[in-house]
Amino acid sequence: MLHSNLLRLVARGGPKRWMSTTTKLTSVEVNDKTGIATLTLNRPPVNSQNVQLLVDLQSSIGEIESNKSRGLILTSACSNVFSAGLDILEMYNTDEERLRTIWTELQNAWIALYGSSLPTAAAINGHAPAGGCLLATACEYRVMLPKRLIGLNETQLGIIAPKWLMSGFLNVLPQRVAERALTQGRLFTTEEALAEGLVDEIANTKEEALEKCAAFIGSFTKVNPLARSLTKLQFRAENIKEFEKIRKKDVEDFVALASRPEVQKGMGIYLENLKKKSKK
Numbered sequence: 298m299l300h301s302n303l304l305r306l307v308a309r310g311g312p313k314r315w316m317s318t319t320t321k322l323t324s325v326e327v328n329d330k331t332g333i334a335t336l337t338l339n340r341p342p343v344n345s346q347n348v349q350l351l352v353d354l355q356s357s358i359g360e361i362e363s364n365k366s367r368g369l370i371l372t373s374a375c376s377n378v379f380s381a382g383l384d385i386l387e388m389y390n391t392d393e394e395r396l397r398t399i400w401t402e403l404q405n406a407w408i409a410l411y412g413s414s415l416p417t418a419a420a421i422n423g424h425a426p427a428g429g430c431l432l433a434t435a436c437e438y439r440v441m442l443p444k445r446l447i448g449l450n451e452t453q454l455g456i457i458a459p460k461w462l463m464s465g466f467l468n469v470l471p472q473r474v475a476e477r478a479l480t481q482g483r484l485f486t487t488e489e490a491l492a493e494g495l496v497d498e499i500a501n502t503k504e505e506a507l508e509k510c511a512a513f514i515g516s517f518t519k520v521n522p523l524a525r526s527l528t529k530l531q532f533r534a535e536n537i538k539e540f541e542k543i544r545k546k547d548v549e550d551f552v553a554l555a556s557r558p559e560v561q562k563g564m565g566i567y568l569e570n571l572k573k574k575s576k577k
């Protein structure tokens with residue numbers, strides 16, 4: 298009781314310490330009382346994942362791990378979007394080297410989060426399509442605001458999500474639900490995601506979502522951290538091993554796919570439609 302009251306107080310603006318951080322598109326704030334770090338994605342308007350955001354994310358995860366925080370909560374500074382996934386603008390009309398860097402940094406960011414030994418939770422305070430869902434499902438626990446969308450919509454874009462990118466999704470959904478959702482490129486509403494197990498709880502505000510994530514991380518207070526992390530990593534080891542085997546080839550496959558003229562043309566049309574929609 299005392300512990301959960303403390304978490305609530307702290308989530309509402311109790312004593313906090315800003316850590317020194319050299320990154321710009323992510324920030325890290327460690328709560329002095331709980332020792333839990335909140336890692337915020339801060340690339341308005343939609344936290345689309347460009348190379349800089351992905352590199353900053355890795356650096357923030359490293360910072361949190363080396364500062365021996367008790368857990369990590371991933372969230373967004375944007376009001377209605379957790380993350381819109383990869384920055385399509387950055388993949389459009391570019392060269393192969395840039396595409397190689399984008400995909401390598403996406404892989405690096407995913408493995409840093411998925412393979413983290415810390416307890417991790419996502420406070421999903423907005424839409425989380427594609428790469429946004431990837432980051433959320435790399436965490437161990439998800440709390441989402443109502444009436445937002447989450448899922449891997451790659452097939453809707455005419456592209457195939459590689460196995461590693463599906464790993465987190467497959468960890469939390471029954472195979473049958475995951476297969477159908479992935480083949481349809483389905484985006485779940487928050488309420489549907491809760492019903493299927495893609496998210497664990499719904500919260501009405503970002504503060505409440507942070508509080509619920511902190512309570513999840515707090516549930517490990519009496520568990521030996523080494524035993525906890527080794528147990529977590531045993532569950533994830535097979536996916537990590539498979540990923541390590543194919544990661545180089547996966548980059549080259551992505552570069553080949555994303556540089557195809559018809560895929561580039563598709564990206565151009567997709568971007569135009571996104572812009573038209575945002576102007577309405």
Ligand SMILES: CCCCC/C=C\C/C=C\C=C\CC(=O)SCCNC(=O)CCNC(=O)[C@H](O)C(C)(C)COP(=O)(O)OP(=O)(O)OC[C@H]1O[C@@H](n2cnc3c(N)ncnc32)[C@H](O)[C@@H]1OP(=O)(O)O
Pocket residue numbers: 342343345377378380381382383384385386388424426427428429450451454455456457554555560563564567568571572573574575576
């Ligand atoms: C065929 C296209 C893709 C081919 C890629 C090829 C190979 C890649 C292989 C695999 C990659 C997989 C991982 C990915 O993450 S791909 C990215 C997929 N993401 C999406 O489909 C999400 C698109 N965005 C949205 O649906 C909405 O923006 C969202 C629901 C997230 C938020 O809606 P909201 O109404 O709040 O905001 P908007 O007005 O739509 O957007 C504001 C602003 O931001 C621009 N924008 C949105 N998403 C992206 C993005 N992913 N990349 C770049 N820019 C984005 C949008 O165009 C608006 O810009 P502006 O008009 O204000 O200039």
